[in-house]
Amino acid sequence: MDLATLIFWIIAFVLVGSALVVVIQRNIVHSALALILVFAMASGIYLLLNAEFIAIVQILIYAGAVAVLILFALMLTRTSNIQVNSNPNGKLWWLALPICTLVAVGIIFATTVSPYATTATTNLVGYGDKAACALPPNNVAYIGELLYSPTCYSYVLPFEIASVVLLVAIMGAIVIGRED
Amino acid sequence: MGLTLNHFLVLGALLFCIGLYGALAKRNAIAVLMGIEIMLNAVNITMVGFSFFNHVKPYSTFLTGQIFAIFIITVAAAEAAVALAMIIAIYRRRSTVDVGEIDMMKW
Numbered sequence: 536m537d538l539a540t541l542i543f544w545i546i547a548f549v550l551v552g553s554a555l556v557v558v559i560q561r562n563i564v565h566s567a568l569a570l571i572l573v574f575a576m577a578s579g580i581y582l583l584l585n586a587e588f589i590a591i592v593q594i595l596i597y598a599g600a601v602a603v604l605i606l607f608a609l610m611l612t613r614t615s616n617i618q619v620n621s622n623p624n625g626k627l628w629w630l631a632l633p634i635c636t637l638v639a640v641g642i643i644f645a646t647t648v649s650p651y652a653t654t655a656t657t658n659l660v661g662y663g664d665k666a667a668c669a670l671p672p673n674n675v676a677y678i679g680e681l682l683y684s685p686t687c688y689s690y691v692l693p694f695e696i697a698s699v700v701l702l703v704a705i706m707g708a709i710v711i712g713r714e715d
Numbered sequence: 716m717g718l719t720l721n722h723f724l725v726l727g728a729l730l731f732c733i734g735l736y737g738a739l740a741k742r743n744a745i746a747v748l749m750g751i752e753i754m755l756n757a758v759n760i761t762m763v764g765f766s767f768f769n770h771v772k773p774y775s776t777f778l779t780g781q782i783f784a785i786f787i788i789t790v791a792a793a794e795a796a797v798a799l800a801m802i803i804a805i806y807r808r809r810s811t812v813d814v815g816e817i818d819m820m821k822w
Binding site for chain 1: 717718721722723724725726728730731733734735736737739740741743745746748753760766777781782784785786788790791792793794795797799800801802804806807814815
């Protein structure tokens with residue numbers, strides 16, 4: 536077993552374990568703290584997959600911004616018994632258990648042992664290497680080139696649409712959340 | 716044996732279903748939101764895994780999986796902001812975040 540596989544198994548165990556803590560824990564502040572661990576471990580998975588930019592963004596946005604947002608929302612919506620049972624199960628939680636197990640079994644079957652599982656792929660015809668520019672030196676520069684480049688193939692239009700989505704969401708959050 | 720695509724797909728599937736359980740079974744609206752965040756993270760892991768093990772020419776050149784993951788992160792951040800604003804607004808009027816008690820639109 537090489538080093539990458541060992542690191543993958545360690546990260547995967549911590550990731551699944553802390554995700555289970557998020558779901559099982561009765562005190563919701565503890566599950567919010569376990570959620571931060573889930574985000575941090577997911578960024579470790581991205582580092583294993585040579586996606587440095589997404590790993591950094593994961594730390595910045597999820598472990599930073601979203602976690603602080605969730606903790607602030609917990610603080611502003613204080614329930615009386617936060618220590619004992621602030622994260623209760625619904626009436627039909629036993630029904631959710633087999634549903635989730637079935638979905639998990641279905642996805643794992645479809646991706647690993649079914650005859651339609653992903654296999655080795657071949658090159659498609661059409662626009663190939665020539666549409667892209669010379670490869671930038673690292674992942675961050677590559678993604679920057681792909682998102683912004685005015686001359687090569689790039690995702691400029693989806694990027695701009697995403698910025699409009701963010702603007703609308705921020706304005707909507709302010710309008711919804713303000714005092715009357 | 717080294718890492719294969721299946722490692723990451725199975726990890727993503729497990730995380731997705733844990734998040735699905737959190738989103739289905741919890742009464743606290745913020746816990747439901749946490750489950751949804753875990754599900755989005757699972758999808759991101761799957762996307763980046765496909766991007767790493769992908770050798771189909773146009774898609775591997777343009778890092779389609781990683782770009783997709785970036786857009787998922789963007790939309791997830793927007794979704795978290797709007798959802799938490801809604802939860803706080805509901806809490807201000809009703810003094811509860813229990814999704815079983817927020818049934819004004821039920822008939």
